[in-house]
Amino acid sequence: MARTILYTYKNEDKTLTFSYQQHRNIHEAVAEAEGIDISGYLKMEQQIEAISDTKSVRNYRDNHFQKLGFGKITLAQKENLGVGKKNK
Numbered sequence: 001m002a003r004t005i006l007y008t009y010k011n012e013d014k015t016l017t018f019s020y021q022q023h024r025n026i027h028e029a030v031a032e033a034e035g036i037d038i039s040g041y042l043k044m045e046q047q048i049e050a051i052s053d054t055k056s057v058r059n060y061r062d063n064h065f066q067k068l069g070f071g072k073i074t075l076a077q078k079e080n081l082g083v084g085k086k087n088k
Contacts, residue, residue: 001019002017002018002019003017003018003019003075003076003078004016004017004018004075004076005017005018005026005029005030005073005074005075005076006072006073006074006075006076007026007030007070007071007072007073007074008070008071008072008073009030009034009069009070009071010069011071014033015076016029016030016033018075026073026074026075027061027065027073028042030070030073031065031068036068041064044060045057045060045061048060
């Protein structure tokens with residue numbers, strides 16, 4: 001199921017449709033949408049994951065994406081619909 005990413009890039013608010021079938025996480029999706037190559041970042045992230053805790057990985061990721069020009073990156077809230085109701 002596709003979700004919507006809300007993010008800020010260079011002080012401009014943007015949205016993007018996201019699916020885990022296409023990307024591992026929302027950060028990869030927004031980098032691709034903005035045409036940014038993060039292959040070096042992904043290698044370093046794997047090395048940090050191998051020797052450290054998730055907090056260190058998260059701090060590294062957040063700092064790296066701030067340097068690239070990103071502000072907030074988050075998934076939009078899901079809309080809860082009643083039984084038998086569909087999105088239009």
